[in-house]
Amino acid sequence: MEQKFEPIKDCAHKILAISDTMDILNGKWKMSIVACLCYKPMRYSELLNEVKGISGKVLSRELKDLEINELIERRVLSTAPVAVEYRITDYGNSLKELINTIADWGFIHRKRIIGRMKKD
Structure with missing residues (x-):
């Protein structure tokens, strides 16, 4: 029996999965924190120095969310x-x-936009 392709249902499932992912990784900082920790374990102060622009209060909150x-x-x-x-x-x-x-x-997007800006 041939399986039917249901684009609306498949799209809805993907949108739900994307929404779940974005809820967990929301905000400006979580991906940067996770990226840093993918390279090596870090102390709080190291993360505060490495993730440029984040405040201590926000870092604490984001670390708790990532731990949860x-x-x-x-x-x-x-x-x-x-x-x-x-x-x-x-x-x-x-x-x-x-x-x-x-x-x-x-990286590709930055290069494209900066390249376009230099041409203007």
Whole structure:
């Protein structure tokens, strides 16, 4: 039996999935935080320095949201003074390909727009 293609239903499912993804990764900062942690675990202060323009209050909130969604984990290190390190989870690491694709598109787009602006 041949399976029927239902474009409206397929589109609705994709839109729902995209909406779910955007709800989790919403805002200006979450993708940048996840991208940083894909490279190496970082302490709060390192993230604050690496993610340019983010405030401490916003970073704290975004880290909590990412932790709730199991994309990152928070580890208290047994150092003196006590330090906290954030690292990507295996589940969070599944976003690496998406992050690389978005970054690649961003490089191309930036080059295209800047190239157009230079011509004008």
